[in-house]
Amino acid sequence: MPSKMKAGKDLLIFAGKFMYSFWDTLFHYIVPRPKKNVAGEIVLITGSGSGIGRLLALRFAHLGAILVLWDINPEGNQETCELAKKAGTSRVYTYTCNCSDREDIYRVAAQVKKEVGDVTILINNAGVVTGKQFLEIPDECVEKSFDVNSKAHIWTYKAFLPAMITNNHGHLVCISSSAGLIGVSKLSDYCASKFAAIGFAESIFSELYAQGYTGIKSTIVCPFFIKTGMFEGCTTENPLLLPILEPDYVVNKIMNAILEEQVYLFMPRFLYFVLFLKSFLPTKVALVLCEYLKIFEVMNCFTGRVKKD
Numbered sequence: 001m002p003s004k005m006k007a008g009k010d011l012l013i014f015a016g017k018f019m020y021s022f023w024d025t026l027f028h029y030i031v032p033r034p035k036k037n038v039a040g041e042i043v044l045i046t047g048s049g050s051g052i053g054r055l056l057a058l059r060f061a062h063l064g065a066i067l068v069l070w071d072i073n074p075e076g077n078q079e080t081c082e083l084a085k086k087a088g089t090s091r092v093y094t095y096t097c098n099c100s101d102r103e104d105i106y107r108v109a110a111q112v113k114k115e116v117g118d119v120t121i122l123i124n125n126a127g128v129v130t131g132k133q134f135l136e137i138p139d140e141c142v143e144k145s146f147d148v149n150s151k152a153h154i155w156t157y158k159a160f161l162p163a164m165i166t167n168n169h170g171h172l173v174c175i176s177s178s179a180g181l182i183g184v185s186k187l188s189d190y191c192a193s194k195f196a197a198i199g200f201a202e203s204i205f206s207e208l209y210a211q212g213y214t215g216i217k218s219t220i221v222c223p224f225f226i227k228t229g230m231f232e233g234c235t236t237e238n239p240l241l242l243p244i245l246e247p248d249y250v251v252n253k254i255m256n257a258i259l260e261e262q263v264y265l266f267m268p269r270f271l272y273f274v275l276f277l278k279s280f281l282p283t284k285v286a287l288v289l290c291e292y293l294k295i296f297e298v299m300n301c302f303t304g305r306v307k308k309d
Contacts, residue, residue: 035259039064044112044119044160046099046152047126049076051228052175054083055251056123061087068112068119070097070126099126100147102155109159118163121258123173124153124197129230131302134188142189149193153200161204161216168215173258174201178224178271182278186299198222205263219257223250223267225298233303237294241270 043060047053049071057067061084069084071077074096081092093116097108112119128148130141153174164170179187180194198220205218225231226245236242245267257265266272278286290296 033260035256036261038121038259040066041120042066042068042117043121043123044068044070044156045123045125046070046097046156048080049073050080051230052226052247052251052254053123053125054080055247056125056254057084057092058087059251059255060121061085061089061092064089065121066091066116067093068116069094070099070108072096072098072126099152100128100144102147102151105152105155106159109156113159113163118167119160120164120169121171121173122156122160123175124156125173125175126152127175127177127230129187129190129304131186131190131231131299131304133186137189145189145193146196149190150196150200153197157200157204164216165208165213168213170215171217171219171258171261172201172204173219173221173254174198175221175254176201178222178266181222181266181271181275182295184299185296186302217261218263219254219261219265220263221254221257221265221267222271224271226250229304231302231304233301234298235301236298241268242293243268 038060043065045053045057045060045067048057048067048069050073053069053071054076057069057080061067067081067084067089069077069080069092071080071094074094077094077096081094084092093112095108095111098104126148128144130137130145132141157172161170161172164172174197176197177190177194179191180198183191201218201220205220208214208216208218223245224242225234225236226247228247231244234244236244250267253265253267256262266275277289281289
């Protein structure tokens with residue numbers, strides 16, 4: 001009897017939490033959540049020397065955050081620093097860091113903790129892309145894809161998560177890709193590394209929740225190709241469903257997701273539907289859909305460069 005009573009009690013608690021969470025989510029889908037204040041937060045952005053990383057730095061600067069900028073390109077990073085100061089923050093710290101090198105990440109992380117303080121918002125944005133058929137990709141490019149696109153997330157979490165746990169305060173932002181949700185031709189190493197990044201970020205999100213660290217938030221971002229130069233030459237035959245995204249649009253969405261503490265952000269919205277279809281469509285039907293959307297052809301004219309973004 002006691003076990004049945006406990007099972008009934010657990011079921012009631014579950015039902016209550018389930019209904020509350022469902023209606024809370026539905027309500028805030030209609031009425032946006034209040035945006036959190038990031039003034040004074042220490043925000044570290046990897047790949048800040050250009051592209052999305054630079055634009056994110058400028059948005060956080062405008063909101064009064066303390067910026068820590070990491071990039072392998074010191075000139076581009078310094079340019080971002082100057083732009084951030086003009087955008088409204090006087091506290092900007094730049095570091096040259098090779099995000100494909102674990103020891104370099106740990107070295108620079110130790111500098112940051114000593115010279116700036118404990119990072120409270122960590123944005124893993126740095127990325128590289130090869131853009132070749134699998135058998136044409138040099139081994140060193142495969143290794144670099146994993147080092148930058150996924151392993152760097154692990155090492156930065158190792159460096160900065162302990163302080164977040166101590167204070168039960170922080171925000172972990174994983175900039176992944178739609179290619180981390182669906183395999184794409186000529187992006188085998190990139191897809192694999194981005195799938196890994198999403199799996200890692202989801203695992204840490206789950207682990208922190210299970211341990212009761214609800215003050216540490218997670219946001220996982222999966223955009224389609226963005227017009228930053230990283231995927232230069234890529235095309236889409238269905239711009240209404242899968243447009244090449246404008247950087248400002250992407251950054252607006254990312255900032256909104258961070259400030260409203262949204263866990264998942266897929267862009268464009270059609271990706272949510274694609275994932276739903278992927279979960280139950282027969283493979284042959286899915287391939288026909290991919291052919292219609294010309295997914296197999298998006299990388300045919302790729303001329304992008306391996307760079308931080």
